[in-house]
Amino acid sequence: MLDVLKESLANVQIIKKGDYSYFIHPLADGIPNISAELLDEVSDEIVKRLPPCNLILSPEAMGIPIATAVSLKTSIPCSIIRKRSYGISGEVCIKQHTGYSQSMMYINGVSAGDEVVLIDDIISTGGTIRAIIPVLKTIGAQVKGVIVLFNKNHGAEKVSQDLGISIDSLVDVELVDDKIDFFMHQ
Ligand SMILES: O=P(O)(O)OC[C@H]1O[C@H](OP(=O)(O)OP(=O)(O)O)[C@H](O)[C@@H]1O
């Protein structure tokens, strides 16, 4: 099961962003190419786990292919959290910190009463999800769940406990320096 995903994890390259270890994978980076089979398999699995919701939300950039595929398979609309401001009414600005970058992000298209599932390629430090979730609650949206492909170094468990939300993932990743291990959840 999840054989294409398993195969895609063999021989991933690891690079350094300063002191931060980073692995290169099709669905986390768009490099090497994202095969249709991989996207199909991963999105099928996420659809199986998807809590009932009326909106899929995903931060740019690498949440987009996964969230789009899930949206196509479920007919649930998808909204993208952008790194550029449109300055339109209702836009909410947040500050994202990852292990290697800081960026402003802008939420449009989420309304009070929406039942939202957040989909992303990876959780690592949790900075991205920690920035997004409280703002969704302030807007009055209900966060029905978070689903990521990769849970790096137990980021999901830490954020889940701190924010009191459920974070599901398909693969646990242990990455320290240049040593990487993957643990599939099935
Ligand atoms: O848990 P964290 O430490 O916050 O890391 C996870 C985030 O890092 C990556 O986003 P990035 O902003 O690098 O953009 P990208 O999707 O364009 O790679 C990834 O897509 C997640 O959104």
Ligand SMILES: Nc1ncnc2[nH]cnc12
């Ligand atoms: N591809 C990746 N590898 C390791 N850490 C990450 N954090 C965000 N993207 C990552």
